[in-house]
Amino acid sequence: MSKWQEYLKQHRSRFFDEMLEFYRIPSISSLPEHADDVQRAAQWVADRMKQAGIEKVQILPTGGHPVVYGEWLHAPGKPTVLIYGHFDTQPVDPLHLWKRPPFEPAVEGDRIYARGASDDKGNMLIPILAAEAFLKGEGALPVNVKFFFEGQEEIGSPQLPEFVAAHRELLACDFVISADGGQYAEDQPSITMASKGLAGVQIDVKGANSDLHSGSFGGMVQNPIHALVRILDSMRSPDGRILVEGFYDKVRPLTEQDRADIAAVPFDEAALKASLGVDDFFGEPGYTPREANWARPTLEINGIWGGFQGEGVKTVLPNEAHAKITCRLVPDQDPDEIVELIQKHVATHAPKGVRVSVQPLPGKAKPNYTPKDHPAVAAAAEVLRELYGKEPYYVRTGGTVPVCELFRTYLGAYSVEFAFGLPDEQFHAPNEFFRISSWDRGQVAYCKLLERLGR
Amino acid sequence: MSKWQEYLKQHRSRFFDEMLEFYRIPSISSLPEHADDVQRAAQWVADRMKQAGIEKVQILPTGGHPVVYGEWLHAPGKPTVLIYGHFDTQPVDPLHLWKRPPFEPAVEGDRIYARGASDDKGNMLIPILAAEAFLKGEGALPVNVKFFFEGQEEIGSPQLPEFVAAHRELLACDFVISADGGQYAEDQPSITMASKGLAGVQIDVKGANSDLHSGSFGGMVQNPIHALVRILDSMRSPDGRILVEGFYDKVRPLTEQDRADIAAVPFDEAALKASLGVDDFFGEPGYTPREANWARPTLEINGIWGGFQGEGVKTVLPNEAHAKITCRLVPDQDPDEIVELIQKHVATHAPKGVRVSVQPLPGKAKPNYTPKDHPAVAAAAEVLRELYGKEPYYVRTGGTVPVCELFRTYLGAYSVEFAFGLPDEQFHAPNEFFRISSWDRGQVAYCKLLERLGR
Numbered sequence: 001m002s003k004w005q006e007y008l009k010q011h012r013s014r015f016f017d018e019m020l021e022f023y024r025i026p027s028i029s030s031l032p033e034h035a036d037d038v039q040r041a042a043q044w045v046a047d048r049m050k051q052a053g054i055e056k057v058q059i060l061p062t063g064g065h066p067v068v069y070g071e072w073l074h075a076p077g078k079p080t081v082l083i084y085g086h087f088d089t090q091p092v093d094p095l096h097l098w099k100r101p102p103f104e105p106a107v108e109g110d111r112i113y114a115r116g117a118s119d120d121k122g123n124m125l126i127p128i129l130a131a132e133a134f135l136k137g138e139g140a141l142p143v144n145v146k147f148f149f150e151g152q153e154e155i156g157s158p159q160l161p162e163f164v165a166a167h168r169e170l171l172a173c174d175f176v177i178s179a180d181g182g183q184y185a186e187d188q189p190s191i192t193m194a195s196k197g198l199a200g201v202q203i204d205v206k207g208a209n210s211d212l213h214s215g216s217f218g219g220m221v222q223n224p225i226h227a228l229v230r231i232l233d234s235m236r237s238p239d240g241r242i243l244v245e246g247f248y249d250k251v252r253p254l255t256e257q258d259r260a261d262i263a264a265v266p267f268d269e270a271a272l273k274a275s276l277g278v279d280d281f282f283g284e285p286g287y288t289p290r291e292a293n294w295a296r297p298t299l300e301i302n303g304i305w306g307g308f309q310g311e312g313v314k315t316v317l318p319n320e321a322h323a324k325i326t327c328r329l330v331p332d333q334d335p336d337e338i339v340e341l342i343q344k345h346v347a348t349h350a351p352k353g354v355r356v357s358v359q360p361l362p363g364k365a366k367p368n369y370t371p372k373d374h375p376a377v378a379a380a381a382e383v384l385r386e387l388y389g390k391e392p393y394y395v396r397t398g399g400t401v402p403v404c405e406l407f408r409t410y411l412g413a414y415s416v417e418f419a420f421g422l423p424d425e426q427f428h429a430p431n432e433f434f435r436i437s438s439w440d441r442g443q444v445a446y447c448k449l450l451e452r453l454g455r
Numbered sequence: 456m457s458k459w460q461e462y463l464k465q466h467r468s469r470f471f472d473e474m475l476e477f478y479r480i481p482s483i484s485s486l487p488e489h490a491d492d493v494q495r496a497a498q499w500v501a502d503r504m505k506q507a508g509i510e511k512v513q514i515l516p517t518g519g520h521p522v523v524y525g526e527w528l529h530a531p532g533k534p535t536v537l538i539y540g541h542f543d544t545q546p547v548d549p550l551h552l553w554k555r556p557p558f559e560p561a562v563e564g565d566r567i568y569a570r571g572a573s574d575d576k577g578n579m580l581i582p583i584l585a586a587e588a589f590l591k592g593e594g595a596l597p598v599n600v601k602f603f604f605e606g607q608e609e610i611g612s613p614q615l616p617e618f619v620a621a622h623r624e625l626l627a628c629d630f631v632i633s634a635d636g637g638q639y640a641e642d643q644p645s646i647t648m649a650s651k652g653l654a655g656v657q658i659d660v661k662g663a664n665s666d667l668h669s670g671s672f673g674g675m676v677q678n679p680i681h682a683l684v685r686i687l688d689s690m691r692s693p694d695g696r697i698l699v700e701g702f703y704d705k706v707r708p709l710t711e712q713d714r715a716d717i718a719a720v721p722f723d724e725a726a727l728k729a730s731l732g733v734d735d736f737f738g739e740p741g742y743t744p745r746e747a748n749w750a751r752p753t754l755e756i757n758g759i760w761g762g763f764q765g766e767g768v769k770t771v772l773p774n775e776a777h778a779k780i781t782c783r784l785v786p787d788q789d790p791d792e793i794v795e796l797i798q799k800h801v802a803t804h805a806p807k808g809v810r811v812s813v814q815p816l817p818g819k820a821k822p823n824y825t826p827k828d829h830p831a832v833a834a835a836a837e838v839l840r841e842l843y844g845k846e847p848y849y850v851r852t853g854g855t856v857p858v859c860e861l862f863r864t865y866l867g868a869y870s871v872e873f874a875f876g877l878p879d880e881q882f883h884a885p886n887e888f889f890r891i892s893s894w895d896r897g898q899v900a901y902c903k904l905l906e907r908l909g910r
Contacts, residue, residue: 302770351737
C-alpha cells in the first residue's frame with residue numbers, strides 16, 4: 001500500500017467530519033442574504049487548503065463572490081494541472097420538500113444528504129484531500145497543481161470571464177481538471193468530451209402605432225404575429241434542419257469514431273419517450289436523437305408572445321410580436337457569428353409592412369470540447385478503467401459549461417471533467433445527496449490520476 | 456308644412472329635455488352594479504314609447520338585461536318595419552379623461568356630451584319621436600312599425616339569439632331598420648351594405664410532459680412553438696392569401712358594381728398610413744386595401760404565447776404553445792364550416808411529435824349584407840339624397856354586427872342601418888358626444904323614411 005493510500009485510510013474519519021463541516025455553510029450564491037456565507041465558505045476552503053500543505057493560498061476578490069487560489073509547483077519537468085471546482089450552492093426552495101434541513105448533513109446508508117453535497121462541495125473537496133495525502137504522506141505531489149475554486153458558479157459566474165482574463169499568468173497551466181461533474185452510473189465510468197456553446201437573440205416585430213380592431217383594419221395591415229411566424233418558420237425545415245443561411249458552415253463533421261463513441265452509450269428510446277410523454281423524437285435528419293442533442297447544433301424558440309392571451313376571444317390585430325431563440329453550438333461555430341447570421345437571415349426574410357429587430361441575448365458561450373487523444377483524457381480513462389473494471393463511455397452534453405470555454409479562451413487549456421456525482425443525486429433539487437462510496441472512490445481516483453499524470 | 460313637421464317643431468324643446476333625462480340614466484350593461492340602471496332605462500324607454508302612442512309596449516325578460524317591445528300595426532297593405540336600437544351604454548373608464556361627468560349631459564355649441572349620447576341613446580330615441588310626430592300630429596303611421604330595443608348590445612347581446620328565436624312571431628317583419636350606426640360625414644350620407652361574420656379558434660400545441668432543458672433535450676424533441684409556427688405559417692401565403700383549404704370556396708365574388716361602389720368612397724392611403732404608422736398596406740393580392748378590409752374574408756392571429764416571456768435568456772424547450780385566430784367572413788361563408796376547414800387544415804399540417812387541438816371560440820356570427828336593390832335601401836337612399844343633396848356612399852364594415860345576422864336568420868329579414876352618429880363622436884371612449892344638428896336632422900329623416908316606405 002502506498003503512503004497516500006495509508007494516509008487516506010488513517011485520516012478518513014477526520015476528512016469525513018470536515019466534509020460535514022463544509023456542508024453546514026449555507027453558501028447560496030444567488031441570495032444576497034447569504035453573501036457572508038459564501039465568503040465563509042471561501043475562508044473554510046482556503047484554511048483547508050493551507051492545512052493540506054497547499055501554498056500561496058489566497059482569497060481573491062472578483063467584484064462579486066470571491067475565488068480561492070492555491071498552488072504547489074515543485075515538480076519541475078512535470079505538467080501543471082489547474083484543478084477547478086466551486087463552493088457555492090443552489091438555493092433550497094421549495095424548502096418543505098426537503099426531508100431534513102438542507103444545511104444539516106444527515107447520513108443514511110451510503111448517502112449523505114445536504115444541499116451542495118454532490119454539486120459541488122463533496123466533489124471539490126476530493127482533490128484537496130488527495131493533495132494532502134500526497135503532500136503529508138509522500139512529501140510531494142507528482143505534478144504541479146494549481147487550485148482554482150469559485151463561489152459564483154450557480155449564478156452563471158458573472159465576474160469570472162473578467163477575472164480569468166486578468167489572471168492569465170497566475171492561472172497558466174497545461175490543462176484543467178474539473179472536479180464539477182460526475183460519472184455515468186455507479187458501476188459505469190464516463191468522460192465528458194464536449195459541451196455546447198450558446199448564442200441567443202430576441203426578435204421584435206412592430207407594426208402599427210397601436211393595437212388595431214381586426215374588423216376596422218384586418219386584411220389591409222400586416223399583422224406582426226403573422227410576420228413573426230413567417231420569419232421563425234423560415235429558420236427550420238419541416239424535418240428539423242436549420243435553414244439560417246451559413247448556420248452549418250463552420251460545424252466540424254462528426255467522425256466515424258465520434259459516432260461510434262456516441263452509439264456505445266446505451267440509449268433506451270422507448271423508456272425516454274415514455275418518460276417525456278412524446279410519441280416521436282424529432283431532430284435533424286441523418287442523425288440519431290442523441291447525436292443531434294449531443295453533437296449537432298440546435299436552434300430552439302424558447303418563448304413567443306404577442307397580442308391577446310386571455311380567456312375567450314378578442315378581435316385584435318396586435319401591433320407587436322416577440323420571440324426568444326437560443327442556439328446550442330458545436331465546434332467550430334462562434335456565437336457572435338451565429339447572431340450575425342440570424343440577423344442577416346431575418347433581414348432577408350422579414351415580410352413588408354412591419355419593422356423587425358434582432359437583439360443578441362446575454363449568456364453567449366463558445367462550444368467546448370477536448371480531443372480524445374489528449375494526454376489528460378488518456379490518463380483519466382486509464383484510472384477509471386482500473387477503478388471500475390470497465391471502459392469509460394465517452395459522453396457529451398447538449399448543455400453549456402461556460403467555465404471550460406473560459407479556460408480554453410484565456411489560458412489555451414483543454415478541460416477534462418473528473419468528478420463523481422451520479423445522475424440521481426438531486427442536484428438543484430430538494431434532498432440533494434452524495435454517495436459516501438463515491439467520495440471514497442473519488443479520493444483514490446484523484447491520487448491515481450495525479451500519479452498517472454506525473455509519469 | 457306637414458303636420459309631423461309642425462309637431463316636431465312645436466315639441467322640440469320638450470323632446471330635447473327628454474333626451475337629457477334619458478342620458479342621465481347610467482345604463483352600463485357590463486357592470487353588475489348598474490343592472491338596476493339598465494332596468495330603469497328600459498322602463499324609461501317603455502314609458503316614452505307609450506307616451507308616443509305606441510301600443511302593446513312591454514318590457515320582456517331575456518335572462519339578462521331586458522328587451523323593450525312595442526308596435527303600431529294599423530296600416531293594412533303596408534309593409535311591417537322592425538326598428539332596432541339599444542338603451543345600454545359602454546362603461547366610462549378611464550373616468551379621469553372625461554371633461555364632464557359622463558352621465559350629466561352638457562351642451563357645447565352643436566355638441567351634447569354624455570356617455571351613450573351617440574351610441575345609441577340619441578339615435579334610438581329618434582324613431583320614437585318620429586313615431587310620436589306621426590301618431591299625435593297625423594293620427595297614424597304610414598307603415599306598420601314594431602319597435603325592438605335591447606339593453607345588452609355593449610356586452611355582445613348574449614341572450615338575444617335565444618330571445619329572437621323564441622319570439623319569431625312577435626318580431627315578424629318585412630325588414631329591419633337599425634337606429635344603431637351613423638353617416639359617413641356631416642355633409643355626406645352613407646348606407647351600410649354589409650358587415651362581416653366571425654369565426655374564431657384557439658390552437659393548442661402540446662409536447663412533452665413538462666418544460667425541458669434545451670441543453671438536455673434540444674435537437675431531439677419537437678418544440679411546440681416551432682410546430683405552432685409551422686401550422687400558422689401554412690395558413691397564409693407570404694403575399695396575404697389565406698391557404699386554409701376551401702376557405703374561399705363559398706365566397707361570393709365582388710361584382711363590378713360592388714367594386715365601383717367601394718371605389719367611390721374616398722380613401723386617403725397616405726393619410727391612413729401615416730396615422731397608423733405603417734409604411735405599406737398588406738393584404739390579399741388583387742384587391743385594394745379597402746376591398747380586402749370591407750369585402751374579402753380575413754384570417755388574423757389575435758394572440759400567440761408559449762414558453763419564456765421574461766427579461767433575459769432562459770434556455771427552455773417549452774412543452775406548450777397557443778394561438779388565437781379569428782376570421783372575418785363574407786357572404787356566403789358559414790362560421791361553423793370555417794372552423795371545420797381550419798380544423799382539417801391543422802390536422803393535415805401538424806408536424807409530428809406534438810399533439811394539436813383546435814377549439815372554436817365563442818362569438819361566431821354569419822356575415823350580413825343587404826342587396827342594393829332592396830326597397831328599404833332605395834327608400835333610405837332617396838331620403839338621404841333629399842336631405843344632404845348628395846348621392847349616399849354605399850359603404851361596408853370589416854366588423855361584425857351580430858344582431859343583423861339574428862334578424863336574417865330567425866326573421867328572414869334584411870337590415871338597413873339608418874342612423875346619424877358621426878365617426879368622430881367618441882363612442883366607446885371618453886367624452887362621447889352627439890350632434891344636436893344630427894338629432895334634428897334624424898327626426899326629419901325618419902319621418903320622411905316612414906312616409907316613403909308607406910308609399
